[in-house]
Amino acid sequence: MNEKIQNLIRYLTSKGAVSIDASVNGAIALDVRKTMFSQAAKILKEADFRLVAEWASDETFFDRGFVVYAAYNNGSDYLVIKSEMPSGESSFPTLTKHFPGAYRLERQIDSLFGLNPGGHPDLRPWIKHEDWPEDSYPLRKSFDAATPVRRVERDYKWAKAQGEGVFEIAVGPVHAGIIEPGHFRFQAVGEDIINLETRLGYVHKGIEKRFEALSWATAVRLSGRVSGDSTVAHAVAFCMAAEEAAGCVPPERARYLRAIMIERERIANHLGDIGAICNDTAFAFLHYQFSILREKVLRTNLKVFGHRLMMDRVVLCGVDADLTKVGTDAILSEIKEISGEFERLVRIYEDNPSLEDRVFGTGVLKPEVAKALGVVGFVARSSGQKLDGRLQNPFPPYDKFVPRMPLLKSGDVHARVWVRIEEVRESFRLVKELLGELPNGPLVAGWVPPLPGQSGFSVVEGWRGEIVYWVQCAPDRSINRCMVRDPSSMNWLAIEQAIRGNIVPDFPLCNKSFNQSYSGHDL
Amino acid sequence: MLKIFHQIFRTGIVTEPLDHVEEAKVTLTGSMLEEEVMKRFSGSVAIRLVDAGSCNGCELEISAVTNSIYNCERFGIHFTASPRFADLLLVTGPVSRNMEIALRRTYNAMPSPKLVVAVGDCGYNGGIFGCSYASLGGVGNVLPVDAYIHGCPPTPSQILNGILKAIRKI
Numbered sequence: 001m002n003e004k005i006q007n008l009i010r011y012l013t014s015k016g017a018v019s020i021d022a023s024v025n026g027a028i029a030l031d032v033r034k035t036m037f038s039q040a041a042k043i044l045k046e047a048d049f050r051l052v053a054e055w056a057s058d059e060t061f062f063d064r065g066f067v068v069y070a071a072y073n074n075g076s077d078y079l080v081i082k083s084e085m086p087s088g089e090s091s092f093p094t095l096t097k098h099f100p101g102a103y104r105l106e107r108q109i110d111s112l113f114g115l116n117p118g119g120h121p122d123l124r125p126w127i128k129h130e131d132w133p134e135d136s137y138p139l140r141k142s143f144d145a146a147t148p149v150r151r152v153e154r155d156y157k158w159a160k161a162q163g164e165g166v167f168e169i170a171v172g173p174v175h176a177g178i179i180e181p182g183h184f185r186f187q188a189v190g191e192d193i194i195n196l197e198t199r200l201g202y203v204h205k206g207i208e209k210r211f212e213a214l215s216w217a218t219a220v221r222l223s224g225r226v227s228g229d230s231t232v233a234h235a236v237a238f239c240m241a242a243e244e245a246a247g248c249v250p251p252e253r254a255r256y257l258r259a260i261m262i263e264r265e266r267i268a269n270h271l272g273d274i275g276a277i278c279n280d281t282a283f284a285f286l287h288y289q290f291s292i293l294r295e296k297v298l299r300t301n302l303k304v305f306g307h308r309l310m311m312d313r314v315v316l317c318g319v320d321a322d323l324t325k326v327g328t329d330a331i332l333s334e335i336k337e338i339s340g341e342f343e344r345l346v347r348i349y350e351d352n353p354s355l356e357d358r359v360f361g362t363g364v365l366k367p368e369v370a371k372a373l374g375v376v377g378f379v380a381r382s383s384g385q386k387l388d389g390r391l392q393n394p395f396p397p398y399d400k401f402v403p404r405m406p407l408l409k410s411g412d413v414h415a416r417v418w419v420r421i422e423e424v425r426e427s428f429r430l431v432k433e434l435l436g437e438l439p440n441g442p443l444v445a446g447w448v449p450p451l452p453g454q455s456g457f458s459v460v461e462g463w464r465g466e467i468v469y470w471v472q473c474a475p476d477r478s479i480n481r482c483m484v485r486d487p488s489s490m491n492w493l494a495i496e497q498a499i500r501g502n503i504v505p506d507f508p509l510c511n512k513s514f515n516q517s518y519s520g521h522d523l
Numbered sequence: 524m525l526k527i528f529h530q531i532f533r534t535g536i537v538t539e540p541l542d543h544v545e546e547a548k549v550t551l552t553g554s555m556l557e558e559e560v561m562k563r564f565s566g567s568v569a570i571r572l573v574d575a576g577s578c579n580g581c582e583l584e585i586s587a588v589t590n591s592i593y594n595c596e597r598f599g600i601h602f603t604a605s606p607r608f609a610d611l612l613l614v615t616g617p618v619s620r621n622m623e624i625a626l627r628r629t630y631n632a633m634p635s636p637k638l639v640v641a642v643g644d645c646g647y648n649g650g651i652f653g654c655s656y657a658s659l660g661g662v663g664n665v666l667p668v669d670a671y672i673h674g675c676p677p678t679p680s681q682i683l684n685g686i687l688k689a690i691r692k693i
Contacts, residue, residue, distance in 0.1 A: 129621050138656050145655045149620060173625045176604035178586045180574050181622060202621045203576045206657035222651050228580025228676065272583075285527060291590040292537055298587070308678060309580060348526050519578045522621075 005077055008047055012040060026244035026457035027071065027078040037068060037083040038093035038119075044081075049074040050374045051099035052459075053468050053485040054106065056113045058141045059084075061475050062453060066115055068092045069483075070102075071457065071468065076392050080457060080470075091116040101374030101490055112139040112208075127201040127522060130154040138209055145209045159197050161187035166194070169504065173202045180518035184507070191503040196496045200522055207523040211482035212474075216242060216316060216449055219479060223469070224311050226484055227520035229269055232261045233462025234520075235314035238482070240395065241469035243317060244456030246448055253441045254318040255396050260434050261310050261321075263427040264331075266463035268297040270420040270427075271342070273515050277417055278349065280509040281358040289345050293338045300334045303327075318444030328435050339428050346421055358413070363510030365411040365498040375494045377465015377487045379514055382419045383411035389461030401430055411498070413513040423463075449477040464488065464517065486520030538594040556683065559690045560599040564610060567599045568690065571609035571633065575626045575665075576658060577616030580676040581643040585613065587679040595683060606632040611689065615642045617649040617658040618665045630666050640689045641668045642682065644675045 005028060012018045016036045021029040032040055041051070049072040056068050065087035072079045085092060094117040095102040106117040107126035114137035116123070125132065131151040137143055161168075166189055173181035181202040187195040207226055211219050223238035224231040236258050243250065250258075275290025298308040304327040305313050313321040323331075349355065365375070370383035380387045388405050390398045406422035408415040450456070455472035465487030474480035495514050499507060560568050574582055588595045589602065603609050606629045618626060630639070641662035644650040649660035662668050669692050672685030 136656075143656070147656050149656050173622065174573055174606075174629055178572050178582050178589075178602060180577070180579055180582065181625065202625070203574065203616065203619055204621055204657050205576045205617055205619045205652045206655045207652070209657075210652060210655065218651070225578040225580065225651055225675075228578035229583060231580065272586075285531070288591045289530065289534065291587075292534070292592065295587060295590055295592050302678075309583065309676070311580070311675065344526075344530060348530060351526060517579065519576075522619075 002077070005079070008043070012036075012043060015039060015043070021082055023453050024080055024082070024455050024457060025247070026241065027080045029080040029082055032081055032083050034083045034085055034089075034092055037070070037081065038095055038098070040081045041070065041095045041098040044072045044079070045098045047074065049079065050371070051095065051101050052078065052374075052466070053470075053483065053489075054095060054102050054109070055470065055483040055485075056109045056115050056139070057472060057481040057483070058113070058139065059480070060141045061480060066090065066113065068109070068115070069470070070095060071470075073392060076394070078393065078457065078459065085115070090114060091118045093118055094120040096120055099374060100372055101493065104493065105489065113137055114140065124157060127204050129201055130156045138206065145206065145213060156199065158185055159187075159195060161195055163189075165189050182518050186504060186507070188504055191505070193499055193502055193504055193507070196499045196507075198492060198496060200492065200518060202522065203519045204522040208482060208484060211479050214479065216447070216479065219482065220315060221312055223484070224314070226523065227486055227488075227517040228309065229517065230265065230462040230464060230467065230486075230520065231309055231311045232258070232265045232314060233460050233467050234484075234486075235312075236262060237458050237460040237462075237467045237469045238471065239314055239316055240458035240460065241456040241471040242450070244458060245450035245454045245471055245473055246456070247450075248317045248445060248447055250317045250319075251442045251445050252396070252439045254443050254445075256434055256438050257319045257321060257323065257443070258314060259397050259401070260323075260431055261305065261313060261319075262460070262462065263431045263434070264297065264301065265310065267424055267427045267431075268294055268301075269463040270424045271297065273512070274349075274417055274420055274424075276515075277359070277413065277509065277512050278355060280512050281355050283352065283355050286345060286349060293341060293345075296334060296338055300330055304330055315444065316447040318442070320443075322443055323435070323438065328438070331431065331435060335428050335432060339425075342424060349417070349421075356414075358506070358509060359417060360412060360414045362413045362506050363498045363502055363513060365494050367409055367411060369497050370411065370494065373490070373493050373497070375491050377461070377491065378416060378419045378423065378463075379465065379491050379494060381406060382408050382415035384409040387466065389459045389466040393459040397434065401433055403430060413509060416513040449473065452477060462487065464515070465491070484520070484523055486517050488516035488518075488521040491516050492521060537591050538597065556598040556600065556687045556690070559687065563690060564599070567601070568611060568686075569601060569603040569609045570611045570613055570686075571603055571606045571629065572613045572615070573622075573626055573629050575614050575616045575622045575662065576619030576652070577643065577645060581615035581646075584676045584679055585615070585642065585682060588682050593679045593683065600686065606630075607634070609633050609637070611638040611640060611686070612666075613640050613642055614646055614662045614666070617645045617652045617654075617660055618662055620657050620659060623659060623665060626665060638669045638689045638692070639666050640670045640672060640685055642672045642685070643677060644673060647671050647673060650675065
C-alpha cells in the first residue's frame with residue numbers, strides 16, 4: 001500500500017468509521033457506513049480517482065442484507081469502497097452526481113436488485129424493459145432464475161425534443177447489418193442530430209444470475225461467452241478474479257500463453273474493425289483487404305490453438321492450449337506475412353482524401369467529456385486519457401512486456417482508427433517477444449475453490465478496454481455473485497455525447513468506430 | 524489511386540484455395556448451393572439475420588461468410604437489410620425475453636415461403652445460457668426452425684453447409 005493510499009485512508013477515517021476489508025482480494029477494499037458511500041466518492045474524485053464500476057450483491061447467505069460496492073482507480077491503485085445496508089433497507093446514496101459514469105450502473109442496480117440509489121436523476125428501468133413487472137428483481141437471492149417473467153403494459157418515457165422542424169428517427173433493435181441488437185432514437189433537425197438516446201438490454205440473457213448456478217469450471221466457459229469477440233480477455237479476467245479469491249497462482253507458461261492469446265484477440269478484432277470502419281465510409285476496398293488479414297489470423301488460431309476465436313482455451317489456474325515449435329513458427333510466419341500487408345493497407349488509408357473527409361472531425365469525443373464519463377480502452381486513448389489496464393494493473397507477463405501506449409487527443413473517428421492501427425503494431429511486437437521468451441513448465445496449477453466469503457477483483461485490458469470482474473464465494477464454496485463490467489458499460493454513454501451535431505448518415509460510422517459490445521453490456 | 528490498383532493486383536483472387544479439407548468442404552458446399560439456389564430461388568437467396576440474444580461470436584463467423592475468402596455471394600447468397608425481401612431468416616443466440624417480440628415481428632414481416640435457420644449451440648437449445656427468466660432457450664421455442672447449425676460458434680463453412688441443408692428442404 002503506497003503513501004498516497006495510506007493518506008487517503010487516514011483522511012476517509014477522519015470523516016467517519018472506515019475499516020480495511022480483507023475478504024476482498026486483488027484490490028484494497030474499505031468498509032464504510034452507508035452514509036459515507038457517496039461522501040467517499042466525492043473525496044476520491046477530488047483525489048483524481050475515476051469510477052471503475054459500481055455494483056450490488058445480495059449477501060443473504062452470509063446473514064447480511066444487500067451490500068453496494070464501488071471500485072475506483074488512480075494510476076496503478078484500485079480501491080473498492082463497500083457499504084453494507086442495514087437489513088430491511090433498500091436504498092443507498094447515489095454516486096451519479098460525482099461520477100456521471102455511474103448513471104446507468106445505478107439504474108441497472110435499481111432495476112435488477114430493487115435497490116434505490118437515493119438522489120439519482122433518472123430511475124427509468126434499464127436492462128429490464130418496461131414490460132417487466134416492476135417488482136421482479138432477478139439478482140436477488142429470493143428470485144428463482146427459472147421463473148418466467150410475465151409481460152405487463154407500460155411505456156418507456158423517451159427524452160423528447162420539441163420545436164419547429166424537429167423530428168424523430170427510431171432505429172432498431174434489429175439493424176440492417178450483421179450486428180447485435182439495440183435501439184437508437186435520434187432527434188434531428190434536417191440532417192443534424194440534436195440528441196441521441198440509446199436503449200439497450202435486448203440481449204440480456206441473465207448472465208450474472210447464471211454464474212451463480214454454475215460450477216467454477218463451467219463459469220469460465222460462460223465468461224468466455226459474455227462477449228464472443230473478447231472471449232479470451234473475459235475468460236482471463238474471470239479466472240484472475242477467481243484465482244485472487246482462492247489464492248491460486250497459474251504457472252508462468254500459462255500466463256505467457258494467456259497474454260499471447262489476449263494480444264492475438266486484439267489483433268484480429270482491430271483488423272476486422274478498421275476495415276469495417278472504412279466500409280462505413282463506402283470504401284469497401286479496405287474492408288475486403290482487412291477482412292482477408294483477419295481471416296488469416298483466425299485460421300492460424302484454429303491451427304495452433306484449435307479454435308478460431310480461441311474459446312475455452314483459458315481454464316482456472318492455467319490454459320488448455322500449448323504451443324509447440326510448429327505452432328510458434330506458424331504464428332511468427334503469419335505475423336511476418338500480414339504485418340507487411342498491414343503496413344501497405346495503412347498507407348492506402350492515409351492516402352485517401354475521400355476517406356479522410358469522412359473520418360476527420362467526425363464523432364468527436366472531447367477529452368474532458370471522456371474523462372467525466374470515465375470511458376476506457378481505445379476510446380479513452382483516442383480522447384487523450386492515459387488508460388491501459390496492462391499498464392495500470394501489470395499482471396505478469398505485462399510487468400516484463402510493457403506495451404507502448406498510443407495517445408491521441410482529437411477524439412474523432414480517425415483517432416479511434418489510428419490508435420487501433422498503432423495497437424496492432426504493438427501487439428505484433430508483443431506476441432513476437434512473448435514467443436521468444438516463452439518459459440517451459442506446466443500449463444495448469446491445482447485449483448481449489450476460495451474459502452466462503454472471500455472475493456476476488458480483477459482487471460484485464462481486452463481489445464475494447466478495461467474488463468473488470470469481481471467474484472464472491474458463497475458459504476458452500478460455490479459462486480455467490482459474479483460482477484461483470486465490460487468496457488462497453490462505461491463507453492456506451494460516450495457515443496451519445498460524441499454524436500451530437502453530427503449528421504444522421506455519420507451515425508453508423510461513429511458507432512462502428514466505438515464498436516461497443518451489446519452482449520457484454522446487457523449481460 | 525495507384526497504390527489501390529497495385530494492392531488489388533497484388534492480392535489477386537483470394538477466394539480459395541484454403542487447406543485441402545476446408546477447401547473441399549467450401550467448394551463442394553458451394554457448388555451444391557449454387558445448384559439449389561439456381562433451381563429453387565432463381566439464382567438468388569436473400570438472408571436476413573437476427574441476433575436474438577447471441578454473444579456476438581456467431582455474428583463474427585456469419586460476417587466471415589461474406590468475406591473475400593468464403594465469398595458467399597458467388598453462390599447467389601446475400602444478406603439483406605430488410606426482412607421484406609428475405610427468403611431465409613438466420614437467427615443466432617438463445618432467444619432473450621427482450622428480443623422475442625422483435626424476432627417474431629421480423630419473421631412475420633417476411634414473405635412466404637420462408638425458411639428459418641438457427642445458428643450455434645445457443646440457437647439449438649440455449650447453450651450455456653439455458654432457459655431462464657431472461658432466456659427462452661433455443662430458437663425452436665419461438666419460431667418453426669428448418670435447420671440447425673451446431674457449433675460454438677460454427678465455422679463459416681459449417682454455416683454455408685447449414686444454409687444448404689435448409690434450402691434443400693423447400
